[in-house]
Amino acid sequence: MLDDLTRGCINLHAILRNLEDLCDLDPDARGIIMNKNLSILFAAKSIPPALLVFAKGKCKMTRGTGHHDIKLFFKSPQHFNRMIDGLASPIPLKGFTKISFLTGEFSKLAERLAYFLKPTPQLLEDERYSEINTILTAYTAFYALAEIGNNDPIGKLNAARIADGTVGIRVLNGGPEISLIAKGGKLEIKKGIEPEARAFMTFDSLDTASGILNGGLDSYACIGNGSLEIKGYIPMVDNMNKLLAQVAAYLK
Amino acid sequence: METYKYTKSREYFNRALKVIPAGIYGHLGPAEGCFIPVAAFPFFSQKAQGAYFWDVDGNRFIDYMCAYGPNVLGYNDADVDAAALKQLEMGNCVTSPSPIMVELAELLVDTVAMADWVFFAKNGGDVTSLALMTARAATGRSKVILIKGGYHGVAPWTQKLGYPGITEADVINNIYVEWNNYNQLEAAVKENTGQIACLMATPYHHPVFEDNKLPDVGYWQKVRKLCTDQGIVLAIDDVRCGFRLDVAGSDNYFGFKADLICFCKALANGWNLSALCGIDALKEAVSSVMYTGSYWLSAMPFAAAIATLSKLKKLNGPQVMQATGKQLTAGLQKIAANYGFDLAISGVPSLFYMRIANDDSLLLHQEWVAECVKRGIFFTNHHNQFINLALTNEDIEFTHQVADEAFQAVKKRHPEVG
Structure with a gap:
């Protein structure tokens, strides 16, 4: 059963978070925000806040609060999730004069993000599309994994079984590097590989990562044929994979 | 020394992937078996004899996994296989079981110190589940105390909530305590007075990926008394250790008496058989449990088990294997230290x-x-290894030579170590 709070955290900290990578990877997205300098605080009840900053043609999302031009409030995780599903509107608490950004540029960015996160077989035939889709899917999956481990009742059990330390996740040949850091059953995701990782999960290509994360490839078969390598303190990877299995249900 | 190549193994694996989930599923496969990196490991065997197996590419291996335990006398042991084949000539899977089943049960009751009766099945998990059901039938209670990190098979109750296919209902009666932590165990019993049917544990703690731990002095004796006082059935999962510590059972080795004990692996030297042994007081309870399987009373494995147990006793198997293990590991540690590895x-x-x-x-x-x-x-790299009685001094020496060369290779890549 899907948990509303977990879904809300994923929507904010795993899916919307992708806007920063989208603006790096996609020239069209970058064009939309080119001359925009403003910040939005997403404040949904029970969900840790997130600050989205657009400046100098870049987008940066951070967990927590800070200076913001627009503040969007949501009464509950359900309210936030309904906004993501296009069924509800946020309650603006600050920045009424800048609301046009939300209905204009931000809305276009969100559409662009949905375009890259909802692939079709035809779209995936385009090499650049496929590359961007895989990178964003990988970030979404692993950031979502941490939210599930920190919030979902079953996910918390699996997160608690991950020994303290870092799992380094690599997608070779042009893919991202991600660190999952576990401490006392709490999970955190960082871009890049921590030097002292205790375990590693390495996809040999963007295609393998895309296949496994989009559900087209069997990860066990990939371990067997070497296209997915795991090594180090395997119980960490094993329990992380159980969380990864929950990700698909939340991202449906 | 030239290193092996696995061309045919990979060819078979690619075929397997098309028709078998994960190619090779379970602990013999590359994922669960932790083949790291997979390129270093063979996937399929061609034949086996004594302490060795040969893969489909013709590479020979001294096998310290022993099929994860069953190979205790040596693969294709002539006495065991002759006994099994002789039984095959008379009958194997038949509507009425063969009297050889009675002979094996008598042998086990005479051999295993705590045993008053024996119930046969096929896999270790068959009899750990039966042990739990028997304890519940005998006590009318639901809960079971298990040791954190312990392994008792793959039945849903042995797994954890959050694992694929496992529901809360499967594990709701499980209580977990730490190995060797008697106070924690006692507290768990107190908190659940009159509700605990069974305490199930391996004779010593042998999880994967972690150093194994022997029982503290007096631990089992205190546990035994607690179980007796509280009416809890003490079930020992001797599937992995059985007949490698003591032919009379690993509870006997550690100086206590279990109420139920589960055997498999070394029981029939690779012929498929498991057994639950129990005390008289639980005989009626186990009889009342509806529990059976299509091949559980097939006769060939019974004949193999009689030959295996007889030979293990005759050769003083557990003591010999422990001495071989000491010789092997002492050498490995010494070689490791030469290169700065602990x-x-x-x-x-x-x-x-x-x-x-x-x-x-x-x-x-x-x-x-x-x-x-x-x-x-x-x-x-993740599991305990296994010794068998077919290993020779030459095999140990060769193992030490290979270990030396392997440490050399690792040291070359990691000169900073040690």
Whole structure:
């Protein structure tokens, strides 16, 4: 059963978070925000806040609060999730004069993000599309994994079984590097590989990562044929994979 | 020394992937079996004899996994296989069981110190589940105390909430305590007075990926008394250790008496058989449990088990295997130290666990194991190893030679170690 709070955290900290990578990877997205300098605080009840900053043609999302031009409030995780599903509107608490950004540029960015996160077989035939889709899917999956481990009742059990330390996740040949850091059953995701990782999960290509994360490839078969390598303190990877299995249900 | 190549193994694996989930599923496969890196490991065997198996590419391995335990006398032991084949000539899977079943039950009751009766099945998990059901039938209680990190098979109750296919209902009656922590166990019993049917544990703690731990002095005796006082059935899962510590049972080895004990692996030297042994007081309860299987009373494995147990007793098997394990591991530790590696050995020597302890990630250990496997010594990097009685001094010497070369290879890549 899907948990509303977990879904809300994923929507904010795993899916919307992708806007920063989208603006790096996609020239069209970058064009939309080119001359925009403003910040939005997403404040949904029970969900840790997130600050989205657009400046100098870049987008940066951070967990927590800070200076913001627009503040969007949501009464509950359900309210936030309904906004993501296009069924509800946020309650603006600050920045009424800048609301046009939300209905204009931000809305276009969100559409662009949905375009890259909802692939079709035809779209995936385009090499650049496929590359961007895989990178964003990988970030979404692993950031979502941490939210599930920190919030979902079953996910918390699996997160608690991950020994303290870092799992380094690599997608070779042009893919991202991600660190999952576990401490006392709490999970955190960082871009890049921590030097002292205790375990590693390495996809040999963007295609393998895309296949496994989009559900087209069997990860066990990939371990067997070497296209997915795991090594180090395997119980960490094993329990992380159980969380990864929950990700698909939340991202449906 | 030239390292092995696995061309045919890979060809078979690619075929397997098309028609078998994961190609090879379970603990013999590359994922669960922790083949790290997979390129270092063979996937399919062609034949086996004594302490060795040969893969489909013709590479020979001294096999320290022993099919994860069943190979205790040596693969294709002539006496065991002759007994099984002789039984086959008379009958195997028949509507009425063969009297050889009675002969094996009598032999086990005479051999296993605590046993008053024996119930046969096929796999270790069959009899751990039966042990739990028997305890519940006998006590009318639901809960079971298990040791954190313990392994009792793959039935839903042995797994954890959050694992694929497992529901809360499957594990709701499980209570977990730490190994060797008597106070925690006593507190758990107190908190659940009158509700605990069974305490199930292995005779010593042999989880994967961790140093194995023997029982503290007096631990089992205190546990035994607690179970007796509280009406809790004490079930020992001797599936892995059975007949490698003591032919009379591993409870006997550690100086206590279990109420139920589960055997499999070494019981029939690779012929498919498991057994639950129990005390008289639980005989009626086990009889009342509806529990059976299509092949559980097939006769060939019974004949194989009689030959295996007889030979283990005659050869003083457990003591010999422990001595061999000590000889092997002492040499490995010495060689490791020459290169600055700290090879930690734990558990009982006949099924020792080892890991390079210079890092906390097992990365160095995985590299070293891979180098050994590529040179014909089959170790695993996550699980305890197994000794069998077919190993010779020459095999141990060859193992030490390979280990030396493997440490050399790892040291070359990690000159900073040690």
